[in-house]
Amino acid sequence: MTNEKFNFTASLKKKLIITGIVGVALFVIGLAAVMMGGGHEEASHGAEAAGHAAEAASHGGGGEHGGSSWLTRIFANLWINNVYFTGVALIGVFFVAIQYVAQAGWSAPIKRIPLAFGNWLPIAGILMLVTWLVASHDLFHWTHEDLYVEGGPHYDEIIAGKKAYLNTPFYLARMVIYFSIWFLFFRWIRKEILAEDLDGSTQHWRKLIGISAGFIVFFAVSSSMSAWDWILSIDTHWFSTMIGWYVFASWFVTGLATITLIIVYLKESGYLPQVNSNHLHDLGKFVFAFSIFWTYIWVSQYLLIYYANIPEESVYFMERLNSDQYAPAFYVILIMNFFFPFLALMTRDAKRHVMFLKIVCPVVILGHWLDFYLMVTPGTMKEAGGFGFLEIGMAMIFGVAFLFVVLSSLAKVPLVAKNHPMLEESIHHHI
Amino acid sequence: MDGGKNFLLGIYDDEDVLKSAVKKVRGAGIKIHEVFSPYPVHGLDEVLGYKRTRLPIAAFMFGFLGTVLALTMQGYMLAIDWPMIIGGKNYASVTFVPVTFELTVLLAALGMVGTFLIVSNMRPWAKPRIFDRRSTDDKHVMAVDLDLNKVSSDEITRVLNESGATEVNPKQFD
Numbered sequence: 008m009t010n011e012k013f014n015f016t017a018s019l020k021k022k023l024i025i026t027g028i029v030g031v032a033l034f035v036i037g038l039a040a041v042m043m044g045g046g047h048e049e050a051s052h053g054a055e056a057a058g059h060a061a062e063a064a065s066h067g068g069g070g071e072h073g074g075s076s077w078l079t080r081i082f083a084n085l086w087i088n089n090v091y092f093t094g095v096a097l098i099g100v101f102f103v104a105i106q107y108v109a110q111a112g113w114s115a116p117i118k119r120i121p122l123a124f125g126n127w128l129p130i131a132g133i134l135m136l137v138t139w140l141v142a143s144h145d146l147f148h149w150t151h152e153d154l155y156v157e158g159g160p161h162y163d164e165i166i167a168g169k170k171a172y173l174n175t176p177f178y179l180a181r182m183v184i185y186f187s188i189w190f191l192f193f194r195w196i197r198k199e200i201l202a203e204d205l206d207g208s209t210q211h212w213r214k215l216i217g218i219s220a221g222f223i224v225f226f227a228v229s230s231s232m233s234a235w236d237w238i239l240s241i242d243t244h245w246f247s248t249m250i251g252w253y254v255f256a257s258w259f260v261t262g263l264a265t266i267t268l269i270i271v272y273l274k275e276s277g278y279l280p281q282v283n284s285n286h287l288h289d290l291g292k293f294v295f296a297f298s299i300f301w302t303y304i305w306v307s308q309y310l311l312i313y314y315a316n317i318p319e320e321s322v323y324f325m326e327r328l329n330s331d332q333y334a335p336a337f338y339v340i341l342i343m344n345f346f347f348p349f350l351a352l353m354t355r356d357a358k359r360h361v362m363f364l365k366i367v368c369p370v371v372i373l374g375h376w377l378d379f380y381l382m383v384t385p386g387t388m389k390e391a392g393g394f395g396f397l398e399i400g401m402a403m404i405f406g407v408a409f410l411f412v413v414l415s416s417l418a419k420v421p422l423v424a425k426n427h428p429m430l431e432e433s434i435h436h437h438i
Numbered sequence: 439m440d441g442g443k444n445f446l447l448g449i450y451d452d453e454d455v456l457k458s459a460v461k462k463v464r465g466a467g468i469k470i471h472e473v474f475s476p477y478p479v480h481g482l483d484e485v486l487g488y489k490r491t492r493l494p495i496a497a498f499m500f501g502f503l504g505t506v507l508a509l510t511m512q513g514y515m516l517a518i519d520w521p522m523i524i525g526g527k528n529y530a531s532v533t534f535v536p537v538t539f540e541l542t543v544l545l546a547a548l549g550m551v552g553t554f555l556i557v558s559n560m561r562p563w564a565k566p567r568i569f570d571r572r573s574t575d576d577k578h579v580m581a582v583d584l585d586l587n588k589v590s591s592d593e594i595t596r597v598l599n600e601s602g603a604t605e606v607n608p609k610q611f612d
Contacts, residue, residue: 306535313532316525355494437480 010425013278015418020411027407034400041077041397076391082142083387084398088405089138090237091261091379093131094254095409098262099124100193101226104219107196107212113289115433116281116423120273121266122200125193126416127409132186135237139182146387149173149243166243173240181236185229192222200424207426230255241386245323249308254382256301260344261375263293264368269413271361271368278422284359285436291358294371298348301375305341326385332392336381343374376402443611444584445471446594447569448603449577453479456578459601460485463580466597471583474573493550493557500549501542508541509534567611581609 099121106114143150153161155170166173195218203211231251239250247253267290273279274287312320327333348367357363384392424430448463450456456479463470464487473482516522517529527533555561573579580603582594591608598606 306532310532310535314525314527353498355490 010421011278011423012420013273013414013418013422015414019414023407023411023414027404030400030403030407032400033396034404037395037397037400038077038081040395041080041393076388079142079145079388080392080397081401082138082145083384083392084401085134085138085142086146086237086387087376087379087383088402089131089135090254090383091258091376092127092405092409093135094258095262095265096124096127096131097189097226097230098258099266100128100189100196100222101259102262102266103196104192104222104226107215107219108223110216110429112429112432113286113436115427115429116279117266117270117286117290118200118427119420119422119424120269120417121262122193122197123413123417124262124265125190125197127412128186128190128193130408130412132182132190135186136179136182139179143175146383147240147243149240150175169243173243178236178240181232185233188225189229192218192225196222201420203424203426204421209428212428230258238382241383242323244319247308247312247320247323249304252304253301253308256297256304257375257378260294260297260301261372263290263297264371264375266290267294267364268368268372271364273422275361281423281430281434283436285438286433287361287364288355288359288438289436291352291364294364294368295348295352295358298344298352298371302341302345302349305345326389327381330385330390332390333381333385336377336394340374340378340381343370344378347371347374445569445609445611446582446584446591446598447607447609448580448582448598448601449570449572449605449607450580450602451577451604452602453482453578455602456580457482457485459580459598459603462601463582463597466589468582468589468594468597469587471581471586472569474569474579474581476574476576476578479578493554496553497546497550500553501546503549504542504545505538507545508538511541512537569609570607 102121103118105111106118148154149166149169151161153159154163155167156162157167196215199211199215199218234251234254238254239245239247267287270279270282270290271287274282309324312324315321327337348371351363351367352358357367380394380398427433448459450459453475456473456475460470460473460482464485470486473486475482512534513529521529523529524533559566569581570577570579580598582598584591584594587594595606
């Protein structure tokens with residue numbers, strides 16, 4: 008086995024930077040359009056926005072900064088991308104962990120790619136913390152102090168009742184704990200994996216099974232809790248027991264599609280000679296299966312709320328379905344995240360051919376971004392939310408930054424774990 | 439199963455010998471009727487030149503049938519024959535999803551198992567030909583159909599012996 012490393016070439020860096028600059032340009036154009044009144048968009052929603060402002064004023068919005076919806080829109084977008092890319096980074100570590108716990112052989116030569124995702128975690132943590140400190144009052148209704156003043160004009164009994172969990176110090180502490188423990192586990196897993204390269208002892212592999220099991224236990228709890236914190240608490244009055252799974256499912260599919268896409272790219276650039284169509288088949292199966300899993304969770308959440316038709320539950324879907332702004336996206340994500348990958352990746356040949364994976368994975372990745380857009384925007388922006396160059400530009404900037412971090416850390420260590428005890432098995436992988 | 443009544447059976451002890459024997463026998467222009475093994479031998483289907491099974495296509499068809507059946511059944515029952523409004527919902531709605539999902543899975547699964555049993559001659563009323571009982575124990579058995587092969591019986595016996603068979607037995611069915 009070789010010590011071949013990924014060469015993060017200057018031309019690739021240049022391409023990424025150009026994409027990033029295009030993203031910045033789109034963001035600025037989008038921002039200018041929104042600030043100038045956004046043309047007809049703002050006008051048509053002006054009346055509704057005014058209505059919402061009145062509603063907010065009468066109903067506990069005492070601390071609202073009022074006006075500047077473009078600022079809220081930037082904050083909401085920062086939040087969407089933060090949560091989304093945190094998830095992708097986290098799924099990278101989680102994927103490596105499940106491979107070790109399952110003692111999987113097939114994935115031996117590809118584990119370094121998802122592992123590299125973890126390097127985004129510290130950046131995501133800092134971004135998340137800063138965004139929250141700056142934007143919490145614009146994004147999270149429950150952060151307003153006067154909601155908790157009993158007898159006050161804005162007193163909200165329901166939100167006040169959640170104070171034991173939803174309060175700023177505990178919230179921030181949880182955020183710090185999630186990120187630090189995720190990051191520590193990631194460093195620990197990485198340390199053992201790299202130590203294996205040096206001395207070739209199978210002891211590392213055995214130890215990694217234990218570490219990974221520990222990470223999965225923490226991840227099981229923290230992925231759900233972070234979904235409550237970061238997504239569910241936006242719609243403070245609403246509740247869904249499904250949201251933890253829902254966010255996890257969305258993250259997992261995105262992560263798997265990203266892993267697959269980067270492996271396909273590396274393979275086409277001449278790296279990873281050990282990876283053949285059998286490995287791609289397995290990755291394709293992952294994307295296929297967890298697209299169905301996401302849909303299963305989606306239906307489980309939607310169907311029960313639809314059937315029971317309890318106002319405090321169905322309001323979440325009302326906000327989305329009864330809105331010209333969000334209703335199209337509501338149906339589009341079902342096509343992008345279920346029907347398309349389900350039909351396109353159904354056959355064995357499709358999963359084994361690079362061409363299909365290169366079409367399906369980007370659709371799924373974009374579809375789940377839209378999914379997060381739909382989770383965050385209606386709750387934070389109400390009807391004033393929009394989708395334009397601002398959203399596209401911001402997502403591009405985040406995507407480029409993420410790829411930059413992942414690829415440059417990928418270039419630092421050999422691509423394939425040469426002393427992995429299952430490497431030989433993986434090379435002969437045949438399904 | 440189609441085919442003649444006169445067979446020659448090559449008995450093999452080892453799966454690697456068996457696989458190379460399959461290659462040699464096919465290389466000599468002899469058509470192999472079937473190979474029976476006590477356990478799945480990895481790569482045997484490839485050396486035998488079998489095409490991939492079309493079972494997934496059957497599974498898709500049955501699954502699709504289940505989807506259509508579930509939707510028409512619920513649509514007919516709840517919207518046409520005896521319209522029922524439950525909880526103020528539309529007749530045809532997202533509430534159809536669970537039944538549709540279950541029937542799709544059920545028909546795909548049952549259909550696939552049924553197809554498999556019929557195709558591999560294991561339907562309940564089938565009388566499978568038992569070539570050599572030891573193929574369920576510790577021997578691999580290669581069956582060559584004498585009626586379908588133009589090569590002479592002696593020649594086949596010679597090739598089988600050369601390819602590493604521990605014994606070569608004739609077998610006749612009524």
